[in-house]
Amino acid sequence: MEWKSVGLLIDGPNCFREEFDCDLDELREVALQYGRLVVARCYLDSYAPPGLIQAAESRGFETVITSGDVDVRLAVDAVEIAVNGTTEILAIASRDMDFKPAIELASRYGLKTVVIAPSEHGKSEGLAKSAHETIVLNSK
DSSP states (O other): OOOOEEEEEEEEESSSOHHHOOOOHHHHHHHTSSSEEEEEEEETTTTTTTHHHHHHHHHOOOOEESOSHHHHHHHHHHHHHHHOOOOOOOEEOOOOGGGGGHHHHHHTTOEEEEEEESSSOOOOOHHHHSEEEEEEEEOO
């Protein structure tokens, strides 16, 4: 079996809300179902608790901390991954419709796209419909 290269980008502020109970290990396991992780990033804002930053780093995620909204940075990185051919599969863990254009662009560049929603309640139908596949994690 040939393993595909996977890029996993996690929208921390949208995934790690108390009502979703997202788990870093579960997100990693979902992405690993598609192949080997060559990019594993967790995007957080400056309000992220130090424990979350430490947890992400100890699980092998590159943490990207922004001074404001993480959406722009994550979207730019997603587009860069698509354009540079860094991976064959782009997985974005989020419930934010703002990533729809990045998912669509990645698809146009030939990447398989996967959206990982933190829960059924936290699933954006528009974002889900723009990706090739959508995985919905269990909520509390």
